[in-house]
Amino acid sequence: xxxxxxxxxxxxxxxxxxxxxxxxxxxxxxxxxxxxxxxxxxxxxxxxxxxxxxxxxxxxxxxxxxxxxxxxxxxxxxxxxxxxxxxxxxxxxxxxxxxxxxxxxxxxxxxxx
Amino acid sequence: xxxxxxxxxxxxxxxxxxxxxxxxxxxxxxxxxxxxxxxxxxxxxxxxxxxxxxxxxxxxxxxxxxxxxxxxxxxxxxxxxxxxxxxxxxxxxxxxxxxxxxxxxxxxxxxxxxxxxxxxxxxxxxxxxxxxxxxxxxxxxxxxxxxxxxxxxxxxxxxxxxxxxxxxxxxxxxxxxxxxxxxxxxxxxxxxxxxxxxxxxxxxxxxxxxxxxxxxxxxxxxxxxxxxxxxxxxxxxxxxxxxxxxxxxxxxxxxxxxxxxxxxxxxxxxxxxxxxxxxxxxxxxxxxxxxxxxxxxxxxxxxxxxxxxxxxxxxxxxxxxxxxxxxxxxxxxxxxxxxxxxxxxxxxxxxxxxxxxxxxxxxxxxxxxxxxxxxxxxxxxxxxxxxxxxxxxxxxxxxxxxxxxxxxxxxxxxxxxxxxxxxxxxxxxxxxxxxxxxxxxxxxxxxxxxxxxxxxxxxxxxxxxxxxxxxxxxxxxxxxxxxxxxxxxxxxxxxxxxxxxxxxxxxxxxxxxxxxxxxxxxxxxxxxxxxxxxxxxxxxxxxxxxxxxxxxxxxxxxxxxxxxxxxxxxxxxxxxxxxxxxxxxxxxxxxxxxxxxxxxxxxxxxxxxxxxxxxxxxxxxxxxxxxxxxxxxxxxxxxxxxxxxxxxxxxxxxxxxxxxxxxxxxxxxxxxxxxxxxxxxxxxxxxxxxxxxxxxxxxxxxxxxxxxxxxxxxxxxxxxxxxxxxxxxxxxxxxxxxxxxxxxxxxxxxxxxxxxxxxxxxxxxxxxxxxxxxxxxxxxxxxxxxxxxxxxxxxxxxxxx
Numbered sequence: 016x017x018x019x020x021x022x023x024x025x026x027x028x029x030x031x032x033x034x035x036x037x038x039x040x041x042x043x044x045x046x047x048x049x050x051x052x053x054x055x056x057x058x059x060x061x062x063x064x065x066x067x068x069x070x071x072x073x074x075x076x077x078x079x080x081x082x083x084x085x086x087x088x089x090x091x092x093x094x095x096x097x098x099x100x101x102x103x104x105x106x107x108x109x110x111x112x113x114x115x116x117x118x119x120x121x122x123x124x125x126x127x128x
Numbered sequence: 129x130x131x132x133x134x135x136x137x138x139x140x141x142x143x144x145x146x147x148x149x150x151x152x153x154x155x156x157x158x159x160x161x162x163x164x165x166x167x168x169x170x171x172x173x174x175x176x177x178x179x180x181x182x183x184x185x186x187x188x189x190x191x192x193x194x195x196x197x198x199x200x201x202x203x204x205x206x207x208x209x210x211x212x213x214x215x216x217x218x219x220x221x222x223x224x225x226x227x228x229x230x231x232x233x234x235x236x237x238x239x240x241x242x243x244x245x246x247x248x249x250x251x252x253x254x255x256x257x258x259x260x261x262x263x264x265x266x267x268x269x270x271x272x273x274x275x276x277x278x279x280x281x282x283x284x285x286x287x288x289x290x291x292x293x294x295x296x297x298x299x300x301x302x303x304x305x306x307x308x309x310x311x312x313x314x315x316x317x318x319x320x321x322x323x324x325x326x327x328x329x330x331x332x333x334x335x336x337x338x339x340x341x342x343x344x345x346x347x348x349x350x351x352x353x354x355x356x357x358x359x360x361x362x363x364x365x366x367x368x369x370x371x372x373x374x375x376x377x378x379x380x381x382x383x384x385x386x387x388x389x390x391x392x393x394x395x396x397x398x399x400x401x402x403x404x405x406x407x408x409x410x411x412x413x414x415x416x417x418x419x420x421x422x423x424x425x426x427x428x429x430x431x432x433x434x435x436x437x438x439x440x441x442x443x444x445x446x447x448x449x450x451x452x453x454x455x456x457x458x459x460x461x462x463x464x465x466x467x468x469x470x471x472x473x474x475x476x477x478x479x480x481x482x483x484x485x486x487x488x489x490x491x492x493x494x495x496x497x498x499x500x501x502x503x504x505x506x507x508x509x510x511x512x513x514x515x516x517x518x519x520x521x522x523x524x525x526x527x528x529x530x531x532x533x534x535x536x537x538x539x540x541x542x543x544x545x546x547x548x549x550x551x552x553x554x555x556x557x558x559x560x561x562x563x564x565x566x567x568x569x570x571x572x573x574x575x576x577x578x579x580x581x582x583x584x585x586x587x588x589x590x591x592x593x594x595x596x597x598x599x600x601x602x603x604x605x606x607x608x609x610x611x612x613x614x615x616x617x618x619x620x621x622x623x624x625x626x627x628x629x630x631x632x633x634x635x636x637x638x639x640x641x642x643x644x645x646x647x648x649x650x651x652x653x654x655x656x657x658x659x660x661x662x663x664x665x666x667x668x669x670x671x672x673x674x675x676x677x678x679x680x681x682x683x684x685x686x687x688x689x690x691x692x693x694x695x696x697x698x699x700x701x702x703x704x705x706x707x708x709x710x711x712x713x714x715x716x717x718x719x720x721x722x723x724x725x726x727x728x729x730x731x732x733x734x735x736x737x738x739x740x741x742x743x744x745x746x747x748x749x750x751x752x753x754x755x756x757x758x759x760x761x762x763x764x765x766x767x768x769x770x771x772x773x774x775x776x777x778x779x780x781x782x783x784x785x786x787x788x789x790x791x792x793x794x795x796x797x798x799x800x801x802x803x804x805x806x807x808x809x810x811x812x813x814x815x816x817x818x819x820x821x822x823x824x825x826x827x828x829x830x831x832x833x834x835x836x837x838x839x840x841x842x843x844x845x846x847x848x849x850x851x852x853x854x855x856x857x858x859x860x861x862x863x864x865x866x867x868x869x870x871x872x873x874x875x876x877x878x879x880x881x882x883x884x885x886x887x888x889x890x891x892x893x894x895x896x897x898x899x900x901x902x903x904x905x906x907x908x909x910x911x912x913x914x915x916x917x918x919x920x921x922x923x924x925x926x927x928x929x
Contacts, residue, residue: 016754021859023764027790029852030771032729036722036844041824045774045787048817052794057859059801062870064754069802072879072886080802081872082888088806089893090904096813097911100820104915107824112922118721 020060027053040106040116047102051095055088130188132202135169135212136256136266139249143242150238158237159227165245166219169252173212180209181627183634187258196261197319203258206631210470211255211379211386213628214477218378219248221606225485226370228603229492240280240368247273251379255386260309260319267305267351270380271298277375278367290363293698297350297360305347305387311340312394325393325638332397341395344387345404352384354442355412358435359694365427369488372427377434377480385438385473388445389636396449409443410563412436417570421577421678422685426487426497429574430480433523436571437476440538443564444469447541450548451637461548463637465541467649470632472534474624475522475617479531482610483519483578486512489603490582495593499577504587509598511608513583518611522618524575524671525568525664530617532664537649538564539660565663572671573678580675726847733850736858746857749864760800767793780825788818805889 027049034046062084068076070085110116142165150158179186186204204212223244230237250273253266272295279291313319315334316327324331331337348354353361364376375381388405395401413436420432448466489512490505491497506513518529525535542561589595598604617624633649634640674681690696716727740746770793773786791814798807875888875896885891893901 016756016760017863018860019756019760019764021856021863023767024859025852025856026768027771027852028855029848030775032851033775033844033848035725036729036847038722041780041783045783045821048787049771049774049790052790053855056794056797057855059798059803059806060859061862064801066754067802069804070876070888071804072876072888079876079888081870082875082892083870083872085803085806085889086892086897086900088803089809089889090900092806092809092813093904094907096817097908099817101911101914103820103824104918107827108918110827121721 016064017060020056020064024053024057024060027056038118040109040118043118044099044102044106048095048099051091051099055091055095058084058088058091130202131172132186132188132204132256133190133200135172136202136249136253138169139165139245139252143245143249146241146245147238150241157227157232158241159223159230162241162245163220163223163227166216166223166248170213170216170220173209173216176204176209177627180204180206180631183631192259192262198261199259199320200262201258201320202256203322204256205635206628206633207386207389207470207635208255210474210628210632211382212252214382214474215248215251215255215379218374218477218481221481221609222370222374222378222485225373225488225603225606226368228600229370229488230368240277243273243276243280244371244374247277247375247380251383254383258321260312260321260324263321264302264306264309267347267383268299268302270383271295271302271351274298274364274375274380277371278364280368280371281366284366286363287366290360290366294360294364297357301347301350301357301384304343304350308340308343308347311336311343315340321390328394328397331394337395337398338400341398341401342404344391344395345401345408348384348387349408350384351387352381352438352442353412353435354384354408354439355415356694358412358416359698361435362423362428362431365425365431369427369484369491372430373481373484373488376431377484378477381434381438382441382473382477385441385445385469388442389469392445392449392636393452393638397452402446402449405446405449406443406560407446409439409441409446410560410567412439413443414439414563414567414570417567417574419688420574421570421682424498424500426490426499426502426578426582427484429499429578430483430487433571433574434476434480436567437472437480437523440564440567441469441473441476443560444472444538444541445636447545447560448636450545451639453548461544462541463633463640464537464544464649466636467629467633468534468537468541470636471537471621471625471629472531474629475530475534475614478610478613478617479519479522479529482515482607482614483523485603485607485610486516486519489599489607492603493594493599494596496591499581501588501591502582503585504583505596506583508587508596509583511604512599513579515604515607515611516579516583518614519607520575520579522614524572525667528618529614530621531614532618533621535568536658536660536664539568539663540658543659561663565667568663568667569670569674572667573674576671576675577678722844726843729847729851733847733854736854737850740854740857740861746861747864748860757800760797763793763796763800767797784818784821784825787821788814791817803889805887 031046031050031053034042034049037043037046062081065078065080067078067080068074070079070082072079106116109121113121115121142162146158146162149161153161176186183206187201189199189201192198192200226240226244230240247270250266250269254263254270257263257266275291275295278294279287281287282291309319312324312331315331315336316324318324318327331340350357361376361381365372367376392401416432416436416439420429420436423429423432444465448462448469451460451462451466454460454462487497489509490502493509494502494505496502522529522531525531539561542564545557545560548557630640716723767790770786770790774783774790777783777786791810795807795810795814798804798810875892879888879891880886883891883895885895
């Protein structure tokens with residue numbers, strides 16, 4: 016299972032890097048969102064995907080899955096959500112001000128330090 | 129803290145008060161106050177004469193950074209004493225001269241004298257320091273204060289150019305010297321020069337010896353304007369004449385000589401030292417004296433003559449280093465070279481100072497320094513003429529002036545090399561006297577040129593900006609004193625030989641300290657019919673012939689066009705480094721975000737992939753993994769399909785919905801992998817995100833077709849594939865080799881016992897690792913505030929809120 020997930024995460028990384036290298040601002044933000052999905056799944060995979068009960072002690076199971084990666088991912092989800100929403104509003108505002116979402120047009124020119 | 133320390137710090141302390149004196153006493157020329165400093169110091173150093181004349185030394189130490197072995201140690205021996213005398217003596221005269229040279233109303237005297245005192249103090253520091261780090265500190269201070277003094281008339285382009293050039297070259301050398309000092313420290317473990325000299329044998333065996341030697345010589349050669357680093361000195365002539373007289377003839381340019389002399393006991397026995405120092409010195413002497421004749425500016429000639437004379441002294445010190453090859457002092461022929469070096473050093477300071485001052489007087493009284501416009505000033509400025517005559521004839525090496533004595537000794541020093549058979553000298557030795565002799569002919573020629581082009585011939589009144597007349601009395605006093613010294617030392621060399629010259633020579637060649645017989649070198653005006661005398665006669669005859677036929681052979685200089693000169697090389701180097709660095713920066717700083725991202729990703733691929741390959745870190749053990757369920761495979765397929773849809777979608781809505789699909793698939797994955805809290809959070813956040821995307825969607829333009837060259841697309845694809853592959857490989861390898869047991873057993877065991885909660889993830893978030901959560905809340909808060917201010921605060925076009 017882990018092997019499959021490694022390939023899925025790698026694929027997500029590949030797609031998101033490809034999107035990041037594009038010139039449309041919206042695609043870039045979508046790329047970051049995909050990248051964080053890939054990272055979250057990777058953390059979960061690296062924690063081990065062995066079967067066990069959900070980490071709720073009320074279950075009285077013989078074994079539980081690892082709770083620590085879940086806590087880490089929870090934190091990461093919230094943070095990436097904050098960053099993504101900030102980026103979205105930034106894109107929205109820059110489109111309002113500059114009239115373009117094409118990164119090639121937002122390029123700093125010589126003399127514009 | 130002794131008086132020796134104070135003597136170094138006194139100019140610095142006094143410099144602090146100069147601006148106050150300038151402001152407070154506007155009617156008195158500030159120079160009169162400043163004159164106190166060198167005069168007092170001169171008197172103080174003269175009181176030290178008995179110490180060094182008896183070949184004793186004075187030393188005292190204050191701690192500066194003792195933990196690094198850096199003490200402010202001052203050490204006065206014959207050599208430092210000679211230099212201190214020059215610095216304070218010529219310093220007094222130049223200060224006096226500057227009082228009459230610089231106009232009280234037109235010039236910014238406060239800054240001039242502050243720079244001047246800074247220079248004087250740092251120069252004293254250079255010659256009196258025993259600790260190399262302290263020496264280096266003062267060394268750079270002389271560079272900086274010299275830079276300030278050359279650029280004193282900073283509104284003139286030539287001044288700033290000359291100042292910058294001298295700064296770059298001397299600081300380059302200074303940094304090399306620092307490198308040499310650090311290498312020496314690595315060998316000897318001390319910064320003290322005296323202790324370094326004691327370990328000379330050990331240093332000579334060490335593999336670092338040669339790099340240290342070369343770095344030291346780079347420092348000395350740049351400062352003392354040796355070939356090919358002399359090019360800054362002629363451009364430094366844009367400084368006021370008192371500065372040229374003081375810094376660029378008597379003191380700063382001799383700092384390199386001092387350094388070479390000081391380190392001769394360390395490196396002297398090495399053959400490389402002898403060859404480099406002697407050959408560079410002789411070639412500089414020849415080259416500069418040859419090019420001096422070409423100059424038309426009085427100060428230009430003097431600058432080249434300074435370079436040439438410094439080369440002479442340098443070559444003598446190099447030849448003197450052979451003294452270390454001998455066992456007995458009595459048979460030592462190279463001592464004459466050391467003594468000649470010191471003696472000529474002293475003489476050069478006297479006659480060159482007087483010549484510069486005379487040139488300054490001519491400039492001041494006629495308004496030009498161009499020898500093509502000058503002439504016939506002999507009867508108008510008789511005193512200046514006499515001074516110049518004394519100085520120039522001494523420089524040319526004519527009797528009865530002091531230059532004659534040292535030039536004779538120079539010849540005998542060079543001839544003494546013929547008698548040696550170390551370092552394969554027997555084949556090459558003839559080169560040295562020949563080069564020296566030819567250089568001396570040119571020296572004679574330009575010395576005559578200075579005097580007779582300026583004062584001889586006929587007066588060209590119409591070409592002179594001012595009506596010439598003799599200089600005021602005060603301006604004449606300092607050059608006259610120097611000219612009298614030139615003559616006196618020439619007639620009675622015993623005045624300085626025993627008390628000053630011999631102890632200084634003894635400090636270069638320490639064996640002389642232990643030697644209690646008669647000093648083996650005699651300085652006297654007449655030592656019989658020798659080959660040296662014959663050489664001098666030849667110099668005079670050929671020099672006069674050269675002067676008479678000068679217009680005929682001047683065409684030789686056409687062989688040296690500007691394009692091939694060192695100055696052109698320097699300027700081109702400057703231009704080219706600027707252009708090259710600009711081009712390099714432009715080639716990769718394209719201004720496109722995607723290019724920078726591409727650099728980052730490529731670097732990531734190379735670094736991570738390279739390390740994996742280099743360390744052989746890849747491993748793959750599928751045995752430990754969990755079984756693959758059919759649901760997970762379906763989810764994975766959905767996720768891949770969703771992400772591919774995003775890449776190929778042409779409409780924004782499709783892309784956003786596909787992203788949402790991927791996000792919900794992730795939360796389904798969380799469910800399958802037994803993470804209920806994550807699934808909940810992911811569901812909610814995905815919903816909110818999609819809503820946000822849709823909100824922006826309304827405002828953002830349509831996705832354009834990605835118009836770009838196919839090459840770029842392939843590049844991006846390759847990079848993306850590389851990153852994906854590397855991530856996969858790292859994940860697989862990391863998964864296959866686990867370092868140890870997880871700590872989660874602790875959380876599972878103690879979650880209820882210690883924290884009283886059964887949802888272990890939540891307990892970790894708020895109890896075991898509560899700090900993470902606190903700052904994650906902070907991140908959300910900051911994002912919210914940021915969004916709020918981005919939406920609310922905006923500057924209108926007028927710059928108002």
